[in-house]
Amino acid sequence: MAARGNIPAAFDGHSVQAHGMMRHGPFTGVSSSAGHPSLEPLPHQMLGDKIAAQEAEIKELVGDNRRLASTHVALREELVNAQQEVHKLRAHIRSIQTESDIQIRVLLDKIAKMERDVIAGENVKKELKLAHLEAQSLVVARQELKSQIERATQELKKVRADVKSLPDLQGELDNLVQEHQRLRATFEYEKNKNVELVEQLKGTEKNLIGMAREVEFLRAEIQNVEKRTQASKLYGSAAVIPGTFADAYGRAELGETATAYGSGAGKATQQQL
Numbered sequence: 001m002a003a004r005g006n007i008p009a010a011f012d013g014h015s016v017q018a019h020g021m022m023r024h025g026p027f028t029g030v031s032s033s034a035g036h037p038s039l040e041p042l043p044h045q046m047l048g049d050k051i052a053a054q055e056a057e058i059k060e061l062v063g064d065n066r067r068l069a070s071t072h073v074a075l076r077e078e079l080v081n082a083q084q085e086v087h088k089l090r091a092h093i094r095s096i097q098t099e100s101d102i103q104i105r106v107l108l109d110k111i112a113k114m115e116r117d118v119i120a121g122e123n124v125k126k127e128l129k130l131a132h133l134e135a136q137s138l139v140v141a142r143q144e145l146k147s148q149i150e151r152a153t154q155e156l157k158k159v160r161a162d163v164k165s166l167p168d169l170q171g172e173l174d175n176l177v178q179e180h181q182r183l184r185a186t187f188e189y190e191k192n193k194n195v196e197l198v199e200q201l202k203g204t205e206k207n208l209i210g211m212a213r214e215v216e217f218l219r220a221e222i223q224n225v226e227k228r229t230q231a232s233k234l235y236g237s238a239a240v241i242p243g244t245f246a247d248a249y250g251r252a253e254l255g256e257t258a259t260a261y262g263s264g265a266g267k268a269t270q271q272q273l
Helices: 044-164 166-235 256-260 263-272
Strands: 244-246 252-254
Touching (some): 044 166
Antiparallel strands (some): 244 252
16 A cells, blocks of 8 residues: 555656557647648658667656556555455454353352352351251250150169168068068957947947936936925925935935846846846
């Protein structure tokens, strides 16, 4: 492209003529009047000079054409190179865009992964808190189990001591069994004896009830006798009741025959007592 400014100065203001072409128009140095060419014959020297000048000009034009051709080829090569460079730049731009898209996607994936990691981290924090609480509860449970194990150990020691003293306890148990058997036999004996005593007491109670009734009856008889005695004193005549007699104070008393009522029960009572 820089060769565009390298056009030879010989073409400035002149028409470009290809190699082997003749220039139309008047020759250099040939004057014309009113636009009509001169018909006068030119000398041979002037014609030779003109031909030499035209040949030099033709050679110069040929050189210029060659330079133009080489310049055209160079420009075309530069155009091809520029087009290739444009294609390369476009491909590079597309690759850059693709790489940028890939990088953006990678960054988006990283951001999404980081967000997931953050959420997972929060879940891990919650799980750690729960694990800490569970660890504390396990520590408390461990202490409780330790205290239970200590109590069980103490109870086991007591049980072992009891097992060691088991023969003595067995001897005491045998003695207690024998004592129980003896007390059982004594109880049965006392029970039978008490049954007999209860029967005797029931009979005695019946006799006492009968005697009480008899005493009440006798008291009633005595009161009747006293009333009769007092009545006989009042009327001056003593009524003699069979089986009774008067004491020194004038009270009537029963004789031996008066105790015949209920005498069998009294004898039975005396025998039991």
